[in-house]
Amino acid sequence: MKPFDYQRADDADSAIATVSGDPEARYIGGGTNLVDHMKLGITEPGKLVDITRLPYDSVEALPGGGVRIGATVRNSDLAASHVIRQRYPVLAQALLAGASGQLRNLATTGGNLLQRTRCSYFQDTSTPCNKREPGTGCSALEGWNRYHAVLGASEHCVATNPSDMAVALAALDATVLVRGQEGQRRIPVTELHRLPGDEPERETVLEHGELITAVELPAPSESSRSTYRKVRDRASYAFALVSVAAVVEVSEGAISHARIALGGLAHKPWRATAAEEALRGAPATEETFRNAAEAELAEARALRDNAFKIPMTRNTLSAVLRELTRQEGA
Amino acid sequence: MDAEITLRVDGQRRTLSVDTRTTLLDALRERMGVTSPKKGCDHGQCGACTVLLDGRRATSCLTFAVANDDSEVVTAEGLAEDERPHPVQQAFLDNDGFQCGYCTPGQICSAVGMLDEVKAGWPSHVTEDLDEPPELDDEEIRERMSGNLCRCGAYANIVSAIREAAE
Numbered sequence: 226m227k228p229f230d231y232q233r234a235d236d237a238d239s240a241i242a243t244v245s246g247d248p249e250a251r252y253i254g255g256g257t258n259l260v261d262h263m264k265l266g267i268t269e270p271g272k273l274v275d276i277t278r279l280p281y282d283s284v285e286a287l288p289g290g291g292v293r294i295g296a297t298v299r300n301s302d303l304a305a306s307h308v309i310r311q312r313y314p315v316l317a318q319a320l321l322a323g324a325s326g327q328l329r330n331l332a333t334t335g336g337n338l339l340q341r342t343r344c345s346y347f348q349d350t351s352t353p354c355n356k357r358e359p360g361t362g363c364s365a366l367e368g369w370n371r372y373h374a375v376l377g378a379s380e381h382c383v384a385t386n387p388s389d390m391a392v393a394l395a396a397l398d399a400t401v402l403v404r405g406q407e408g409q410r411r412i413p414v415t416e417l418h419r420l421p422g423d424e425p426e427r428e429t430v431l432e433h434g435e436l437i438t439a440v441e442l443p444a445p446s447e448s449s450r451s452t453y454r455k456v457r458d459r460a461s462y463a464f465a466l467v468s469v470a471a472v473v474e475v476s477e478g479a480i481s482h483a484r485i486a487l488g489g490l491a492h493k494p495w496r497a498t499a500a501e502e503a504l505r506g507a508p509a510t511e512e513t514f515r516n517a518a519e520a521e522l523a524e525a526r527a528l529r530d531n532a533f534k535i536p537m538t539r540n541t542l543s544a545v546l547r548e549l550t551r552q553e554g555a
Numbered sequence: 556m557d558a559e560i561t562l563r564v565d566g567q568r569r570t571l572s573v574d575t576r577t578t579l580l581d582a583l584r585e586r587m588g589v590t591s592p593k594k595g596c597d598h599g600q601c602g603a604c605t606v607l608l609d610g611r612r613a614t615s616c617l618t619f620a621v622a623n624d625d626s627e628v629v630t631a632e633g634l635a636e637d638e639r640p641h642p643v644q645q646a647f648l649d650n651d652g653f654q655c656g657y658c659t660p661g662q663i664c665s666a667v668g669m670l671d672e673v674k675a676g677w678p679s680h681v682t683e684d685l686d687e688p689p690e691l692d693d694e695e696i697r698e699r700m701s702g703n704l705c706r707c708g709a710y711a712n713i714v715s716a717i718r719e720a721a722e
């Protein structure tokens with residue numbers, strides 16, 4: 226590992242100035258992704274600015290009924306927070322489906338959002354990878370690609386975003402609050418991550434030195450139901466093959482509102498707008514669920530090892546919709 | 556680059572100078588001679604390095620020592636009181652909750668931290684009702700302990716030990 230300088234940030238402005246002014250500097254939260262990458266030689270920062278003591282460690286109710294989650298709130302504390310468990314169960318479930326107890330105690334909201342792909346070639350510096358070393362090629366395209374993308378990929382990169390939390394946030398219409406040297410901006414979480422295109426090394430729209438300070442959730446509708454379902458190779462402590470986060474409202478047997486996001490399928494949490502469109506106003510039937518899934522998957526393209534993800538997504542989405550609409554009637 | 560840090564490790568105050576690249580796990584094992592936390596994978600994937608960090612279970616291989624200046628670390632070695640094993644340690648002995656023992660200090664620290672999480676009412680992935688106090692059945696124990704792998708497959712007895720310690 227390359228030697229680096231370590232600083233504990235006392236205030237956000239100087240942290241932002243330090244990282245913005247030094248291309249080799251990085252923020253560090255819980256470290257569960259960054260330390261791993263430094264050991265693997267994927268990232269070689271010259272300076273780490275530790276942001277975990279900044280005053281962003283609380284979950285606060287907002288006047289309009291929403292919630293603001295500080296960027297350094299640990300994943301375990303967020304999942305245990307009463308307001309999240311009661312009003313945003315999809316988020317608590319997604320967090321609890323990720324990593325392990327001892328990792329969630331370290332992992333932060335900001336770090337979780339910016340965790341990088343688990344593509345095994347990306348993590349192995351002896352293999353070509355456009356994301357790690359632009360222009361070297363994509364080893365996964367013709368290689369082992371069971372965990373890779375079926376939606377929104379490019380010939381330059383077929384990696385998936387591994388975060389469970391981000392999928393729930395996408396279905397909740399969350400907003401990411403970011404501070405940089407130019408001031409503050411608000412980014413819908415669905416616009417935070419990018420598709421790979423011909424620049425897979427750029428994973429988000431953030432500029433170097435921009436600091437995530439919080440995530441805001443709008444007030445939930447009282448009559449909506451939400452859930453997170455994750456399909457994986459073992460029952461626990463494994464990344465998603467496919468996951469579905471959904472927030473659904475039913476009135477008089479018809480789906481009045483649905484917000485759906487899919488995980489494990491793309492370079493970003495995939496907001497399933499075509500499926501939502503197909504569900505709006507439709508009766509809560511098996512045929513509707515299947516049509517919604519088909520609409521979303523019309524553009525799906527399988528690689529050598531991941532064709533199973535297409536029917537798996539169809540089945541998982543239908544199961545989630547069945548559960549949420551049945552609960553409503555019960 | 557070196558930095559001076561102070562940690563309380565198993566009740567003892569320790570001040571030392573560490574290279575910033577040193578993980579908490581390596582600082583404990585290589586610099587302070589505290590070898591009960593084990594290095595399995597060194598990538599957060601096995602739980603052998605689990606310690607209690609300011610009272611909460613954490614993987615010590617994925618955090619730099621320098622980031623934990625002023626923290627309290629308790630390892631499996633520091634759990635015993637007055638030469639008497641901690642109840643979770645005693646339950647592992649009584650239930651044969653290990654074979655080779657390599658994963659055991661991590662399992663024990665993880666179990667101690669996990670039981671506190673249950674006391675605090677934290678739900679898990681398998682908790683039916685997120686809002687009710689969780690009931691620690693075997694399914695809950697397995698899910699909550701999934702971050703600790705055991706190469707010897709002593710899982711059945713580990714679950715029994717934790718069930719007993721929880722009572």
Ligand SMILES: Cc1cc2nc3c(=O)[nH]c(=O)nc-3n(C[C@H](O)[C@H](O)[C@H](O)COP(=O)(O)OP(=O)(O)OC[C@H]3O[C@@H](n4cnc5c(N)ncnc54)[C@H](O)[C@@H]3O)c2cc1C
Pocket residue numbers: 251252253254255256257258259260261276296300322323324325328331332333334335336337338339340387388389390435436437438462463464465598599600
């Ligand atoms: C074995 C293992 C299994 C896992 N399984 C899962 C899983 O099933 N599901 C899942 O979702 N995740 C899983 N994870 C990933 C885990 O959730 C992430 O590592 C964690 O959420 C990252 O948070 P952190 O605070 O530790 O980030 P760090 O490692 O500290 O940071 C990650 C990145 O974010 C940047 N950063 C951090 N905070 C900010 C901020 N506020 N503003 C700007 N930049 C910032 C850092 O510079 C770095 O680039 C797993 C990890 C491991 C090791």
Ligand code: SF4
Pocket residue numbers: 342344345346347353354355356357362363364365366381382383384425
């Ligand atoms: S899929 Fe992306 S991350 Fe994986 S090898 Fe190809 S370019 Fe690299």
Ligand code: FES
Pocket residue numbers: 593594595596597598599600601602603604605614615616617
């Ligand atoms: S050594 Fe830390 S999790 Fe394996």
Ligand code: FES
Pocket residue numbers: 652653654655656657658659704705706707708709
């Ligand atoms: S007892 Fe040998 S690894 Fe668990």
